[in-house]
Amino acid sequence: MDGPAGAAGTPAPGTPAPAPAIETTGLSKHFGKVPAVDGIDLHVPVGSVFGFLGPNGSGKTTTIRVLLGLLNPTAGTWMLFGRPMPQASMQILPKVGALIEGPAFYPWLSGAQNLARFDAAGPDGDRPTRRARIDLALARVGLTAAAGKKYKAYSLGMRQRLGLASALLRPRELLVLDEPTNGMDPQGTREIRHLIQELAGDGTTVFLSSHLLSEVEQVCTHVAVMSLGKILAQSTIAELQATGARRLAVETVQVSVAATVLERLGLTDLTIEGDAISARLDGQAPEDCCRALVDAGVGVRSLTTVRPTLEDTFVALTGEGFDVAR
Amino acid sequence: MWRAELISQFRRRRVKALLLVLAAVPALLAVLVYLSGGPSNGQGPTFLDEVTRNGVFAALAGLTVTVPFFLPLTVAVVAGDSIAGEASLGTLRYLLVRPAGRSRLLLIKAVTIGAYCLAAALAVAAGGLIAGVILFPVGRVTTLSATTLSLGAGIGRTLLAALVVGASLFGMAAIGLFISTLTDVPVGAMAATVGLAVLSAVLGGVSQVQAIHPWLFTRGWFAFGDLLRDPVQWTAISHDLALQVAYMAVFGAAAWARFTTKDVLA
Numbered sequence: 001m002d003g004p005a006g007a008a009g010t011p012a013p014g015t016p017a018p019a020p021a022i023e024t025t026g027l028s029k030h031f032g033k034v035p036a037v038d039g040i041d042l043h044v045p046v047g048s049v050f051g052f053l054g055p056n057g058s059g060k061t062t063t064i065r066v067l068l069g070l071l072n073p074t075a076g077t078w079m080l081f082g083r084p085m086p087q088a089s090m091q092i093l094p095k096v097g098a099l100i101e102g103p104a105f106y107p108w109l110s111g112a113q114n115l116a117r118f119d120a121a122g123p124d125g126d127r128p129t130r131r132a133r134i135d136l137a138l139a140r141v142g143l144t145a146a147a148g149k150k151y152k153a154y155s156l157g158m159r160q161r162l163g164l165a166s167a168l169l170r171p172r173e174l175l176v177l178d179e180p181t182n183g184m185d186p187q188g189t190r191e192i193r194h195l196i197q198e199l200a201g202d203g204t205t206v207f208l209s210s211h212l213l214s215e216v217e218q219v220c221t222h223v224a225v226m227s228l229g230k231i232l233a234q235s236t237i238a239e240l241q242a243t244g245a246r247r248l249a250v251e252t253v254q255v256s257v258a259a260t261v262l263e264r265l266g267l268t269d270l271t272i273e274g275d276a277i278s279a280r281l282d283g284q285a286p287e288d289c290c291r292a293l294v295d296a297g298v299g300v301r302s303l304t305t306v307r308p309t310l311e312d313t314f315v316a317l318t319g320e321g322f323d324v325a326r
Numbered sequence: 327m328w329r330a331e332l333i334s335q336f337r338r339r340r341v342k343a344l345l346l347v348l349a350a351v352p353a354l355l356a357v358l359v360y361l362s363g364g365p366s367n368g369q370g371p372t373f374l375d376e377v378t379r380n381g382v383f384a385a386l387a388g389l390t391v392t393v394p395f396f397l398p399l400t401v402a403v404v405a406g407d408s409i410a411g412e413a414s415l416g417t418l419r420y421l422l423v424r425p426a427g428r429s430r431l432l433l434i435k436a437v438t439i440g441a442y443c444l445a446a447a448l449a450v451a452a453g454g455l456i457a458g459v460i461l462f463p464v465g466r467v468t469t470l471s472a473t474t475l476s477l478g479a480g481i482g483r484t485l486l487a488a489l490v491v492g493a494s495l496f497g498m499a500a501i502g503l504f505i506s507t508l509t510d511v512p513v514g515a516m517a518a519t520v521g522l523a524v525l526s527a528v529l530g531g532v533s534q535v536q537a538i539h540p541w542l543f544t545r546g547w548f549a550f551g552d553l554l555r556d557p558v559q560w561t562a563i564s565h566d567l568a569l570q571v572a573y574m575a576v577f578g579a580a581a582w583a584r585f586t587t588k589d590v591l592a
């Protein structure tokens with residue numbers, strides 16, 4: 001699988017690998033006795049679109065708050081672009097655009113006034129270009145028509161869009177987006193996907209926490225899966241899906257004969273539905289299975305291997321349970 | 327960001343409303359005196375008797391009337407809201423990630439509150455002056471020492487009195503700012519600040535605790551009257567201003583220690 005940022009994280013031979021956009025070592029944050037984040041080692045390569053997944057309450061937002069210097073970690077260290085944090089905050093954070101647990105703005109100011117307010121609040125908020133940057137950011141999130149409207153009159157999705165506009169107000173090297181499409185309409189969600197792909201194409205690293213696994217599957221090059229404050233898996237999305245067991249799907253009228261053959265070959269977890277039979281591959285080559293079926297006289301109409309979806313992998317890692325873990 | 331913060335704060339309907347109401351209090355007072363007609367019998371607050379003879383005194387009467395409760399109340403609203411309000415809106419996390427810098431943000435907030443204190447006291451003086459000039463004759467200002475000042479000097483003293491009143495609220499403002507760093511609930515911070523001001527005023531009236539009276543931040547709130555003496559009596563005013571500076575130092579340092587290390591969860 002070739003993601004939008006293609007060769008991210010695998011620099012051409014000879015060039016030294018750039019310092020990762022985000023790197024944490026044993027990072028922990030406890031709330032009282034609860035280890036909301038429990039010794040995580042994140043490695044987010046420059047140029048990647050990094051999906052940060054995990055069930056509700058697994059510690060994603062807490063991790064993001066620590067990374068951005070809002071919370072003091074209980075233990076561990078972290079660096080952004082190779083610079084130790086939080087010491088380098090004033091130099092690094094201007095290059096980081098963030099959306100943390102939903103947008104937040106001044107209700108009594110308009111969308112454009114809000115953006116100007118935040119732009120003026122920190123370094124690199126170049127005043128002569130402010131007007132133009134605000135207009136461009138609002139246009140990118142489709143909010144031009146509502147620019148002069150008071151924030152308190154914005155709908156949920158419009159607020160979310162304004163939050164994104166704020167994150168895009170200056171050229172960024174890293175975007176940290178905590179559930180950016182929360183509350184957005186389908187067009188909005190699709191636009192955000194395109195926006196992320198476009199930004200990644202320009203070399204911006206995107207750290208994306210999301211529950212929309214199909215979106216993550218489409219835009220991300222890398223993923224980490226978190227549960228109960230720990231990281232269960234972290235790799236390129238292709239590698240993660242390769243670790244999940246592939247399945248063999250066969251279509252034939254002689255399903256019972258096929259089932260015996262596949263069981264003899266050592267495939268497990270057989271499911272039969274009408275003329276379709278599927279089983280879990282444990283290292284057996286699909287072509288060997290095909291030959292065995294044909295040798296046994298099974299009329300094979302079709303035979304394919306199925307990669308697990310990200311959702312399958314996610315559920316396999318974090319469990320089927322619906323209730324929050326704590 | 328200094329400009330942006332001031333503009334953003336003073337553009338708020340709440341702040342505009344507070345200033346407007348503060349300006350309306352002495353104006354209302356002047357109108358009431360005008361309607362009741364004639365000089366009163368000397369029972370009213372200081373300066374109020376003088377209003378019918380000289381409209382300038384409406385401003386000073388306004389300060390006398392608002393300084394025990396109304397002015398400090400509005401300061402508590404603005405100071406208590408400063409950090410806790412940003413936290414409750416969620417804008418605090420975006421300001422910090424911007425990064426506004428925690429020390430810098432706190433300093434900007436402190437200066438904004440200070441500006442509000444002065445603006446509030448000046449609003450009272452301005453409301454009184456305008457109403458006084460419209461409703462009553464104006465002329466040379468008779469001081470508490472029975473000498474007279476030119477009208478210009480009288481108005482100058484009045485505006486200076488307003489600035490002194492504004493500055494005498496700085497200590498309370500610093501307490502409000504500190505409390506505001508402790509919570510994400512602005513109303514709680516406002517109420518706690520008002521509570522402390524009431525406590526300080528009550529203690530000021532209890533003779534058993536006379537030892538702490540010189541240290542109460544409400545103690546010097548009426549010292550501005552000494553500006554209307556000839557020559558000006560600076561002792562009480564300078565003692566009060568020094569006390570306000572001490573409160574600012576102590577609670578400013580506490581606010582800084584708290585705010586620069588605090589976990590921002592809102």
Ligand SMILES: Nc1ncnc2c1ncn2[C@@H]1O[C@H](COP(=O)(O)OP(=O)(O)OP(=O)(O)O)[C@@H](O)[C@H]1O
Pocket residue numbers: 031034036054055056057058059060061062063326591
């Ligand atoms: N202010 C707080 N005080 C105490 N515990 C907290 C606080 N904030 C979060 N937690 C706990 O920390 C854990 C992680 O929460 P966090 O918000 O990071 O989860 P999340 O992965 O972002 O979840 P979601 O997908 O629902 O956004 C949870 O168990 C939560 O109850």
Ligand SMILES: [Mg+2]
Pocket residue numbers: 060061062101178
């Ligand atoms: Mg979250």
